[in-house]
Amino acid sequence: MTGLSEFVIRAWEKRYKAVVPARTETNRRLYSEEDIEKLRLLNEAVKIGHNIGGIAGLTITDLESIIEQNSTTKELLSEEVPSDINSLLDVCIEAVKAYDAKELETILLKASSKLSQPQLIENLIVPLVYKLGELWHEGLIRVANEHLATAVIRSFLASLIDQNEPDKNAPILISAAPRGQDHELGAMIVGVTAAPLGWKVIYLGPNLPVEEIAAVADSLEAKVVALSIVYPGDDQQLKLELQNLRRILPQNTSLIIGGRASVDYLDIIDEIGATHIKDTKRLRLELDSIRKNKYD
Numbered sequence: 001m002t003g004l005s006e007f008v009i010r011a012w013e014k015r016y017k018a019v020v021p022a023r024t025e026t027n028r029r030l031y032s033e034e035d036i037e038k039l040r041l042l043n044e045a046v047k048i049g050h051n052i053g054g055i056a057g058l059t060i061t062d063l064e065s066i067i068e069q070n071s072t073t074k075e076l077l078s079e080e081v082p083s084d085i086n087s088l089l090d091v092c093i094e095a096v097k098a099y100d101a102k103e104l105e106t107i108l109l110k111a112s113s114k115l116s117q118p119q120l121i122e123n124l125i126v127p128l129v130y131k132l133g134e135l136w137h138e139g140l141i142r143v144a145n146e147h148l149a150t151a152v153i154r155s156f157l158a159s160l161i162d163q164n165e166p167d168k169n170a171p172i173l174i175s176a177a178p179r180g181q182d183h184e185l186g187a188m189i190v191g192v193t194a195a196p197l198g199w200k201v202i203y204l205g206p207n208l209p210v211e212e213i214a215a216v217a218d219s220l221e222a223k224v225v226a227l228s229i230v231y232p233g234d235d236q237q238l239k240l241e242l243q244n245l246r247r248i249l250p251q252n253t254s255l256i257i258g259g260r261a262s263v264d265y266l267d268i269i270d271e272i273g274a275t276h277i278k279d280t281k282r283l284r285l286e287l288d289s290i291r292k293n294k295y296d
Contacts, residue, residue: 002039009039013148016056016273034060041251053273054254066289083084085123096149104152108144117160117196119173121189122280125153129185130260133230135229150185161203164195171223171291176213177259178241180229184229186259192278198289199224210245217253224290225249226256226283233264246272254290258283 002009012018019038021029030040050066058066066248068280088111095104112120132149133139141146175190177183184206191201204216219226225245242265246255258271258277269276278285 001036004039012042012052012056013041018053019057031238038063043244046248050064053270054275055112065283066291075179085119088124088265089127089131092124093131093135096132096145099145099148101148101152105156108152108156112160118212118280121256126280133260133277154188157185157192160192161188161195163203163278164201166195166198166200170198170200172202172220173199173216173224173226173287174202174204174213174220174222175226175228176208177206177211178213178245179236180224180235180238180241181229181231181259182206183228183230183257185231187226189280190226190228190252190256190258190283193283194224194226194287197284198291199287210241211248214245214248218250221250224252224254224276224287228259229257229262230259231261233261238257239265239268240272242268242295243272246274256286262278 013020019035021031024030030253037062041060042052043054045055045063045066048067055063056068070278075107088107090106092104094110095107108124113126115124128149132141132146136143136146174192175187175192175194177187187206188203191203195201202216202220202222202260204213213225213227216222227242229232249255255274256277257265257274258279262269262276263278266276274288277286
């Protein structure tokens with residue numbers, strides 16, 4: 001009826017209090033129709049990308065609302081990629097290899113006039129950042145190439161964030177890379193994605209202690225803290241940092257974690273009840289969901 005195994009149901013009960021079934025005199029569980037319906041909806045919501053830790057406490061009505069957004073998800077995931085996007089990516093790489101910062105900046109500015117902002121970020125900026133990382137790891141570009149590209153892209157992304165003037169009552173999103181994470185473009189991409197959606201973005205930069213992140217979130221009453229994790233994928237200290245961050249963040253502050261290496265920390269992300277985001281399309285949907293379900 002729910003599509004879930006007995007093991008999963010027990011785990012969701014114990015760990016997330018997803019449902020609290022009644023008990024018989026012999027201590028056997030008795031699931032009501034509402035319990036069964038909620039478990040079914042939770043299963044469906046998890047299948048479309050939601051983190052169980054973030055939705056287990058929602059009502060049936062809230063879960064139905066999330067699932068209704070699945071049609072929007074499918075539309076976003078099937079957005080048509082412009083046919084010339086690969087050529088744009090190629091010329092960006094050539095400009096980086098030639099140490100031509102001005103040319104790279106010009107290409108990005110022209111692309112921003114041709115593409116919608118979601119297309120620009122998802123289909124050009126993100127692939128460009130990933131490609132530059134791969135080229136550097138393979139020894140096909142120098143550190144200087146990578147630093148030049150990062151400087152240009154950082155400036156370009158900052159200008160995109162500044163183009164949006166948030167409402168004075170806009171919910172606040174804090175974007176940062178935690179201690180040990182020196183790559184900042186992922187955190188900036190979060191800001192660029194959130195700003196046009198009506199969020200006031202506070203970008204704190206890379207390599208920031210979680211105590212500082214939590215202090216800013218508390219001071220500004222931030223609704224969301226978004227972290228970017230790029231490298232490495234086996235940092236035990238980072239796992240402790242994430243656990244500590246969740247402990248000291250205000251309970252009503254949502255925690256979103258993404259980035260290239262974030263998949264290596266899924267166990268901790270799940271443990272602390274954070275939401276894992278694998279791309280900017282999903283990020284837009286999650287931010288929209290947070291506003292609709294909690295803050296409107």
